Amino acid sequence: MTLKRVPAIFFRTEAGNEPVRDWLKALDQVDRRRIGEDIKLAEYGWPIGMPTCRPMGEGLHEIRSRISNGRIARALFYIDAMQRMVLLHAFIKKSQATPAEDLRLARTNKRKHEQGLT
Structure with a gap:
């Protein structure tokens, strides 16, 4: 049985x-x-690169998913001190660049999670 290298949890x-x-x-x-x-x-498979994951800076990564009707979904996460994938924020991408507001929200959630870790 293969174990998860970084089990996902929700922020x-x-x-x-x-x-x-x-x-x-x-x-x-x-x-x-x-x-x-x-x-x-x-x-x-962590660490995993493109096309599934991409680093976004400051410890953030994105999971890139192609979903129905040609849409693109992104889930932003980081790997915490306990080696867990913490899913911080997710959205449907509407432009080429990742919106600054989505990155800001993910970084804010990351800081909150880091402060609450035991």
């Missing part, structure tokens, strides 16, 4: 919400399954 807000889990639940089953397969590929 949890102070209010107890899990933004990436909630985002995934709002997608249809086909898209959710495709993104889940890409996350699983990263969990078992």
Whole structure:
């Protein structure tokens, strides 16, 4: 049995919400399954490069998924001190560059998670 090299967990807000889990639940089953397969590929194969994962700077990485209707989904994560993939933020990409607001939100969530680690 192959073990996950970096098991994925969801970032949890102070209010107890899990933004990436909630985002995934709002997608249809086909898209959710495709993104889940890409996350699983990263969990078992870490470190993994393009086309599945790409470093985004400051310890952030993105999982790149092609979903229905030609859309592109991104899930931003980092590897924490306990060697877990912490899924911080996710979105459907609408432009060539990753929006600064999405990167800012992921970095903010990363800092919050790092401060809350035991």
